[in-house]
Amino acid sequence: MALALSMGDPAGIGPDIAIGAWLQRREADIAAFFVIGDPAVLRDRAALLDVELPLIEIEAAAAADAHFAAALPVLPVRCARPARPGQPNTDNASATIEAIRQAVRLTLTGDADGVVTAPIAKAVLYDAGFLFPGHTEFLAALAAEHLRRTVRPVMLLVNSQLKVAPVTIHIPLKEVTGQLTTEAIVETGQIIARELKARFGIAAPRLAVSGLNPHAGESGALGDEDGEIVLPAVRQLRALGVQAIGPLPADTMFHPEARASYDAAVCMYHDQALIPAKTLGFHDGVNATLGLPFIRTSPDHGTAFSLAGSGDARPDSLIAALRLAGQMAAAQSGRRVAGDA
Ligand SMILES: NC(=O)c1ccc[n+]([C@@H]2O[C@H](COP(=O)([O-])OP(=O)(O)OC[C@H]3O[C@@H](n4cnc5c(N)ncnc54)[C@H](O)[C@@H]3O)[C@@H](O)[C@H]2O)c1
């Protein structure tokens, strides 16, 4: 079997890094993958980058593994318009979305090992009527359809220095206080603790939970949420058997000695979690969605339109995402896949 890689925005660096990852497949020791996307876009991008790319169009995911060593397998989802590097076109949004849908469908049917997504530009998809803030929420909706229940997705950023997840995800900062609840923190903490055990082999995960306000509220002088929302969540997590500490002041929980005291940090909003993650490990960073009935990883960067077709887009983060997805698939099935050291 192989991992399903959705092509992302065809005008972004998704095609560049997919080609780069395939070219480095041997030394990077990554599991086999196939791209779900437009073969013409990949051929054009390879020509622009001046690299020789053997590419094979496949009709079914099952064919990917056999071809991967010799050619980049592509399950075609064709764009409506030619993709121009750096110039996103909303007419191609439906192909971008369809590639994600197919990756999820094939993983849920057991035809692929997991979903790896190349970056999308959210605003381009919103212009085409996409109703979700990002992949994370779209994948949760697809999972909910499959499971017939609501699904809370957890956006875990992983690099060699840190694992960290925000409780609230893609929402405006002014809405964070209204949407942050004790229940959301507890559910997020439970999902992280469960999946650190199951997918990352951490037998007794230790979580560090941040506060919301400066200095975790300074005993209420700088905000009530730390004491009224976060502290009860930490207590509930402990009562549920999860090793959790907090609320911790967010500004002092990411230095090396602090990081050594926990396995994952739980933060209250997007930038509180993603700034330390992307600062400590941008090019080896992976965005993994937990809480889903399938594996999903992604590079931690975006579409970087100005780099598309330039040769300057590094495939490292995608390689890390493919490697982590391969390791998760191996942990799930008990078999060894490439990248599982
Ligand atoms: N997984 C995803 O789908 C995902 C993740 C983050 C951002 N985005 C989207 O991407 C778009 C652009 O976002 P942004 O500009 O904030 O972030 P970005 O990650 O695209 O770019 C940030 C900076 O990092 C550089 N960079 C990014 N990837 C690189 C790579 N592989 N090699 C070398 N340099 C790289 C860029 O040139 C830029 O200077 C937005 O629409 C955002 O929503 C998508």
Ligand SMILES: N[C@H](C(=O)O)[C@H](O)COP(=O)(O)O
């Ligand atoms: N918040 C993520 C980041 O900045 O890396 C990014 O927007 C990707 O999110 P999705 O995987 O939900 O598209």
